[in-house]
Amino acid sequence: MRALVYHGSGQRSWDEVPDPVLADEFDAIVGIDAVTICGTDLHILKGDVPEVTPGRILGHEAVGTVEAVGSAVRSVQPGDRVLISCINGCGTCPPCREGRYGQCRRGGGWVLGHLIDGVQAEYARVPFADLSLYKLAPTISDEAAVMLADILPTSYEVGVLAGGVRPGDSVVVVGAGPIGLAAVMTARLYSPSHIIVVDLVPRRLDAAKTLGADIVIRNGPDGEDPVSLVRDLTGGLGADVAIEAVGVPETFELCTDLVAAGGHVANVGVHGRAATLHLESLWIKDVTITTGLVDTSSTARLLQLVAGHQLDPSVLVTQTFPLDQMMTAYDVFADAAESGALKVVCTK
């Protein structure tokens, strides 16, 4: 089969590789119908994720058709159209028993396109199929479904639910990339009074408005001052919930400035460097700060909301390509500043 293979820092190619085979009785082999690229894949390509070794097939977000299942798989069978979750859970270790599949201690967690071969390929081996594959209703499009492999559950669980968004809250989302925009979409499920989005890029702020942001703030050197604007909008109090969706120290620190006393900072961004935590002002503020990897414990619920037309994540897809143009798709996604790409999907 063909697959997108990582060959070391800066090196990727669309290679002929052996087909995957069942390696464990909990495995499934899935033929890929639609797959997308994550910002994390770009980090891997920069060499920032040392656990990913050359020769690894990348990708952890896909929709496909089950080809074969191991003998212990009970919930899917060949022919089923399924969502492949970015997180695999064994279901029996202590964190999995609490639904924290992202912290699985028996070979699950984020492994696809990371510790084992991923889904940017014609076929993929998916471990722990019962807890990682979701049968799709025919009314859900591939484009919508593939957004639920990672970014919607991530923004919902690690941003909206961990942040404890409630009706009437003021919510600020820092970062209007795909994760931040998905946070806007899923925060709306809780009817906050205001969703305020902060980003450097006007085009992304326009997208945020389209998806339901009430107020957008362009920050940056010649931009607006989010702290004073949010303070004005909230009677001087700050935001009830600040969702960090970038992953650099500056945006995290901005969130701790934007949050009200008694509020929540929900960190969703993937960070490579330490941030400064201003405990000299925060110690007295009754602030809750949360971090986390997605568990995809909300996936079934989100699929139901998509099926009921309460969420339409397909609007995050800006470009589509045939699967064998994966290399071009990467180019377009990597050059988002020019291409305006949010999520790029390759379909069979």
Add this chain to the structure above:
Amino acid sequence: MRALVYHGSGQRSWDEVPDPVLADEFDAIVGIDAVTICGTDLHILKGDVPEVTPGRILGHEAVGTVEAVGSAVRSVQPGDRVLISCINGCGTCPPCREGRYGQCRRGGGWVLGHLIDGVQAEYARVPFADLSLYKLAPTISDEAAVMLADILPTSYEVGVLAGGVRPGDSVVVVGAGPIGLAAVMTARLYSPSHIIVVDLVPRRLDAAKTLGADIVIRNGPDGEDPVSLVRDLTGGLGADVAIEAVGVPETFELCTDLVAAGGHVANVGVHGRAATLHLESLWIKDVTITTGLVDTSSTARLLQLVAGHQLDPSVLVTQTFPLDQMMTAYDVFADAAESGALKVVCTK
């Protein structure tokens, strides 16, 4: 009357000052029977709390007898023996309606010995008496009760409750001063499997053991390594809850090293400097970090536990003095390294 007055950085004296009078219909005047000194009072004396201006009577932890009440006071009357809480709440502003009296926006919060005259005196004016004074059962001693003015609710609310301690948890308390020891006492109410206490000073660790710590770790240059010890004790996982009870960046950062994936860091310490938050490792760990000023919303419940002999906070009192030896009491408390002082109480 006589009172302990702050006269600027490093300067305090036991002065003759005017008696306090009712200034508001929600006020009470309380004759002080027992009063203690807080680490925060020492910070004020160093000049670290600029809102405290020369001439201020210090102190926010006392037990006394009501002398007079304003016309709107309903729950206490002259002659009642009462605990004076360190926090005053108006009861009607938005945070007070949620029981977050520490964040009161109408003149409450921590004001005694801070923004208004305090309780290290023969008499004190207490605002919002209905929400700040607690009638004391005769079976509760002054020494026990005065520990509930600040340190027990602080350690319980900001440490144990915010940290979400549950039966069977591993709890680490960093810092075995009065607040840390009170955290040990109140964490035990939830039957954790292990309470581990980390401090530099052997005498404080001995006190921790006496109060219920299961394991004590002396850290510091020639000390033990808390991270590896806690890891060993928890099967490599780390502590479910790490309570910071010191207030310097190093101990906060230690807590973020000690906590398990999925765990809580509850910051109780008062900080004067920023800490480093290692988001490059924490972003994926499902960690919750909380900060907060005490609300004293748990005071009634803690009093009930003292009355029922389930808590005996009087053991934290290491020295007592007559009220007019307040200056000596300060010397002894400030020289804890030599005197071994935990809490020093002055009684009428």
Add this chain to the structure above:
Amino acid sequence: MRALVYHGSGQRSWDEVPDPVLADEFDAIVGIDAVTICGTDLHILKGDVPEVTPGRILGHEAVGTVEAVGSAVRSVQPGDRVLISCINGCGTCPPCREGRYGQCRRGGGWVLGHLIDGVQAEYARVPFADLSLYKLAPTISDEAAVMLADILPTSYEVGVLAGGVRPGDSVVVVGAGPIGLAAVMTARLYSPSHIIVVDLVPRRLDAAKTLGADIVIRNGPDGEDPVSLVRDLTGGLGADVAIEAVGVPETFELCTDLVAAGGHVANVGVHGRAATLHLESLWIKDVTITTGLVDTSSTARLLQLVAGHQLDPSVLVTQTFPLDQMMTAYDVFADAAESGALKVVCTK
């Protein structure tokens, strides 16, 4: 002034009575601008609420203008346009400290038009004004605001919040009177997948559809079977949340039949008779049943949602009358079957 006075079972008149005066320093006198009638007022008129004695002015839902305040009132002043909440809270007794104002032990709870004179009058005395009056933004109409005196917080707190409605849930509301319809409106704030409404009256079901019900079921002798319909709609599981909004044993028992294993029955209805609880089938079903009087702890948040156009409760108002036609308004409200009345508002 003129007021609607209860004169014993079945007897009411629009009488000349003395103007109310400040009786306590926490009181306010409010000139009534708009007032509505509650189903509970009809119960009182039937003689079902023995604590209401002849001579009592009825009514607990109004909007008005502050005329005078007691000396301890801080948050409102003469001239302020305010919502009068149906619940008064002292703010300092144990339940009030937890925001459970409905259970106030010092003279609050539901007292207006019940234990003291109410608001169906030209003027009313409101106890504990700081916790019972809410200043109104000019953009909020009287009709919208008066719905927040009782029915919106009741349906939201006792139905939606106690029931724990979450995005993606199946919610069934039994009873499409004003409270049930308000439950539909406020349940939508949490984006459930389905809101199913059950009632006997087609016109009320039409109203439910207009307000956001996804599915309506007409039950009754010649009607549909809600249990089998809800089962079909939920894959055989039942509803995640069943909200009882009628107040008779049959509808409560229906809710316990409709709820899924692991689900919630939130009783909002006011009951006069015992119901049968089928523990022989429920003991194993992981069901949570809640009851409660409203606390109006959500009023500020609901007002914010109305101001932000996320809720428009004025649609529940079906008829308006001048204040001095209160007797006619009662007739119309009492004859809802004929008049189609949901909420009837009298304005100055």
Add this chain to the structure above:
Amino acid sequence: MRALVYHGSGQRSWDEVPDPVLADEFDAIVGIDAVTICGTDLHILKGDVPEVTPGRILGHEAVGTVEAVGSAVRSVQPGDRVLISCINGCGTCPPCREGRYGQCRRGGGWVLGHLIDGVQAEYARVPFADLSLYKLAPTISDEAAVMLADILPTSYEVGVLAGGVRPGDSVVVVGAGPIGLAAVMTARLYSPSHIIVVDLVPRRLDAAKTLGADIVIRNGPDGEDPVSLVRDLTGGLGADVAIEAVGVPETFELCTDLVAAGGHVANVGVHGRAATLHLESLWIKDVTITTGLVDTSSTARLLQLVAGHQLDPSVLVTQTFPLDQMMTAYDVFADAAESGALKVVCTK
């Protein structure tokens, strides 16, 4: 092998039957080392549980040694000493993903000695071994461990956790049989102020006192009045949490009388008849009522507390017999009034 076989209403015998064999790759075969009898087994023998058909081996509470495991079992292997939980969970169906194994929809839940052969035998087949078996530390005795098969997690999860017991609460447990006594033991983990136990039998009340009850009340025709006593003990308020541990309408209704406004009734008892729910008084009381089958999601945590000597459930064992005297053990357990039996254990 030999096993205790149900032969229809009132009929049981200790029979020679075929050894169990692995039927599924998730199964384990366990050699029984210690087994106990549940009140439910007596119900079955009365013919009250129609799903149990003649020929069924009874029993769902045992400790044993793994003999063989199916190919998909990962967490235990032959030779491991294990606790057999009374609940089996598939781990992948929707309720199992939320840790609600008692509601498993794929063949789990309570099946042992109910829908499939049980553990009152020399060997047993245990489905879903990874989620149903717990390796035992050598320091935990068989007698202590076997109490964690059912009664401790049942009383803890369905009573103490569902009831939301907090430090300082007043807790009343109605019924001092094994489940009620286990509720006393596990409620103590949360340091309530008072644990009050109500039962008809003085001997059981003595046991309750030994295990930590603060106050015991003998009710019944010539007994004391629990309602007035609990009211006196709680300043007229009632209990914060009332745990029903009998399973008849009268005791459930007593719990709803004993509970305070704002309190919880946690039903643990297995009921065969409907109860009367006095909504005419409860509707206004802010009461939460919960029911549920145990999930055994707390088993690992309880085992840790036993290992740490914070719980010693072996004190509930009043008689032990060799395994081949199972018939006698049933006689003794069934005649608890005479024998004083709480839990009877048969060991290999």
